[in-house]
Amino acid sequence: NAGVTQTPKFQVLKTGQSMTLQCAQDMNHEYMSWYRQDPGMGLRLIHYSVGAGITDQGEVPNGYNVSRSTTEDFPLRLLSAAPSQTSVYFCASSDRSRGNYGYTFGSGTRLTVV
């Protein structure tokens, strides 16, 4: 089925470890973004991309890196995990071609840093 695929669904890390959260979409969307969700704070933008090779920071970028070498993939890297990065992470893609102003979200990755 077409959509946004995130892996893994769950992950436990130790403080200081690094990892990559994967995000892939098969809708040929130009825009992709990463959000983190914390109780009572809604979703906050970490990084986003307006196309392959173009990325920019969002509201809470510290401790995270991204790159976008293809239209389909937008991985999020945690450089040195900290307990404050315990959260649920969502990847989204969007496209406004042909008047379709929609955002599609993945099912999320629940990350715990101990």
Add this chain to the structure above:
Amino acid sequence: AQSVTQLGSHVSVSEGALVLLRCNYSSSVPPYLFWYVQYPNQGLQLLLKYTSAATLVKGINGFEAEFKKSETSFHLTKPSAHMSDAAEYFCAVSAGGTSYGKLTFGQGTILTVHP
């Protein structure tokens, strides 16, 4: 810069009653506005969106929202609540141009529906 304020972190209604979830936004450019619903341990599902066409927007599951520029509001309503509407609801705003890919969310409103 853009921001979203959802009034009321918790709203409780009886089954069959009107649902009203409030959202106010600020944006320096004409906004795109969205309402999303999230059921426990699930992702976000789009309920409806405003993209500068009709100001009254109808969405899925009987929800609708009205864009009021003068009040900078985009409140979500449903005439008759159902038990299955219990979930968390998020209002979000996006600017156009190169900022289109950036969604700013409100803090969310948890809707409880009582029998």
